[in-house]
Amino acid sequence: MNEGILVRADGLKVEFPSKAGPVVAVEDVSFQIGKGEIVCIVGESGSGKSVSSYSLMQLTKFSGGRISNGELTFYRRDGTVVDLRRAGEDRMRRIRGNEIGMVFQEPMTALNPAYTIGWQMAEGLRLHMGLTRRQADKRSLEMLRMVRISEPEKRLRQYPHELSGGMRQRVVIAMALACEPHLLIADEPTTALDVTVQAEILGLIDLLREETGAAILLITHDMAVVAQMADRVVVMHRGRKVEDGPVRQILQEPRHEYTKALLAAVPKLGDMSKRPGPEPMKIIGGYECAPAKPLVAGDSRLLTVGNLVKRFPIRGGIFGRTTANVHAVEDISFTVSENETLALVGESGSGKSVTGRAVLRLEEPDSGTVHFQGRDVLSLHPSDMRDLRRNMQMVFQDPYGSLNPQKRLCDQVAEPIRNFRLDEGSALDDRVATLFDRVHLPRSFLRRYPAELSGGQRQRVAIARALAPNPKFIVADEAVSALDVSVQAQVLNLMMELQADLGISYLFISHDMAVVERISHRVAVMYSGRIVETGSRRDVFENPRHDYTKALLAAVPTLDPDSSIRDRVKPISPPASPIHPAGYEPAPPEYREISSGHFVLRNASW
């Protein structure tokens, strides 16, 4: 028997049956996990990294997969050895949740919405450890304390929807560790979380490894997470392992081309310091597109937003009166010049998306002013507004949801042109084809349907559609957040190229500081409905003044394997509730000017 080894996968192959024969998701993958070790499997979507980890629990079969080859040796708690591929369902059930715990990507949906936290935690404990409900509750409470959740007694009686995403992920982790498993599989445990929460959860996982001695298999697409967490790394690409080794070796001396490309595509915070303007990313193995002109912002104002307010009423009582308001956007002002990118950054619930929609009047603001090309947008008649929309377009986050699955791509891109009667007949066809060239999509895609395209290709179509009426201004709401890093780099470069060639201005809404640093001229940091700091990119990134900006920057994981996540991140207090009773009017924001154009909010709360 091999001391120190917990799991050894040899020649793993997983297939999914389809009408056209079995589709191989994972082939010939081998790795091992030592006791108490953190191993990261890193790869992009479709690389088979999740399927590999699910195989260890035979969970693949519930989504139709079949482990058709390989050996999955697991050294059990009692000293016996089992092949997880061949173990029967009864034995697997005693291993699942007991000797191997699992944490999933989506904390919002990973808990059953119909039962309390306490009920769901007790379930596994009663099953595996034979505890009574009372003993199980006691143990659950211990676990909740261990994952450092606030007010653990209260949480036991609460339902999942009453908890924030970060708290739910803590509950899921507590649940997975409750039976003291020797292996914890975490499948993208922080991908769906805000960056500050992500740092907290990663820090927690690292801490728990020390406290419990459990080995951790961490599945991620994020090289920065790898750098923070891993002892050893397995890089996967298209169902195969391309490289594995200690984290330092993978990050600093990657041997495989794919690993190098993956590392190059990651935007790193600080890459852009001392640079005057946005620059495209270097992409290895892909096409490169250097901008023809330097990305210098123009001087003339394109968009001016003043004292914008948007509140959402909460109704209650028998007569449905407004009892409180969610102050989504609270008195914010900013400008965007021609040829400029203003990044609006903040975490979920900060009001950045609502701001983007309010500027386009997709959401009617409650008060404030929006001037576009000198015209007062908010007082425009709907027919004039329609005219103006030609110049203001939007790209959404989810490339899967924002394209109509029933329509050909050429028709979707042609739709705004037809709508504004800009071109007809063969001129229209030419224009659509040119747009496809513009976003680097082959013309053979014109007659295809969205389902035939990958996420990145779809986002290009969405960009082509936004470009169709020749707009001056595009609101990009988390436009690259759902994409794999290599694809994200390409789409970012495309956006910069379009700005250089066509002189478009962007309102770039994002939660990702590293991406923002790469693409923006100026930055506005939003927190709980207000802009807490704004200035040029260099001002904000190189001389952050507001505590929240600093916390946001500190929370961004870096690719340096020597920096420990736990040392850097101080948990920041969760944002004050943006819900206020009806009639509440917060004090107007006061800003302090640090240097020319660099403003910091002085109000402590509002």
Add this chain to the structure above:
Amino acid sequence: MAYLIKRTVNSAIILLLTVSFVFFAGRLIGDPALNMLGPGASDVALENLRRAAGLNDPILIQYFRYILNLLSGDFGISYRYGFSVLPSEKLSEIGQPVIEIVLERLPATFFLAGASMGFAVPLGVIMGVTAAANPRSIADRIVTVMSLAGVSIVQFWLGLMLIVFFAVHLGWLPTGGYGEWWHVILPALTLAARPIGRIAQVTRSAVLEELAKPYIMTARAKGLPPTRVVYLHSLRNAAIPIVTMIGDELSALLTGAILVEKIFAWPGIGLLIIDSLSRSDLPLIQASIIVVAALVVCVNLLVDIAYRLLNPRIRIGKKEA
């Protein structure tokens, strides 16, 4: 609590609208006095009855009187039941209050509806869950075919077939009637066919949808046995469309068991409505319809309350309000 009050007020408004409709529709279909006494009645007798029943007053006065009487539980006097002599101005002394006649029928109606749902709910849910837990399996196909058959079968024909087989051929059960508990078996089975089918269909699709959600994978990763995953985790979340369907079917049973009651000579409300229609007994028709409408409103209210109990997110909404 606020929500409950709101829903109850809504229900009351719906009932008032029904009552109004029933009252005015009753006046539109002809002269009530003539309906009551029949075409051979003399002018004097008609006039006497009109005066006695207040039919000469303005229609709105009659309407408000009707509503006030309803509130005190007075649904009027039957034109037909309990008369030994021809109806006259002494109507209220010798006639039988319609509400008594209707209430007398309620136990039979409840018994039949309850027995049908007693068959339909467990069977339909188990069939639906079994199908959803094993999609595209033999069991799934059998359930799909059976539920389609249950939904599309003609009740009239099914009832007769059950009588021919179980009552006439095997002689195990009576062909019809009311009194002992086994009388209910055949009519309840006949009525259960459609609810079984529809509940199975809804359960299958709702559970199938839930089983694809991430929390199910969490439950499986905890090592829970499949029955627990399916019945405790997915079914609870799939319950809302299922409860809606059960409420719909229960309402249908309370209102529309007419054919089956006729076939099995079951003395429920359906049979009463047919009888009173054929006898043009206007007060009795009105009372039956109002009582049935009240039952349906109650079922809907119960379904709404069930939503709150099943879904903690709705429950919290109530607390905040």
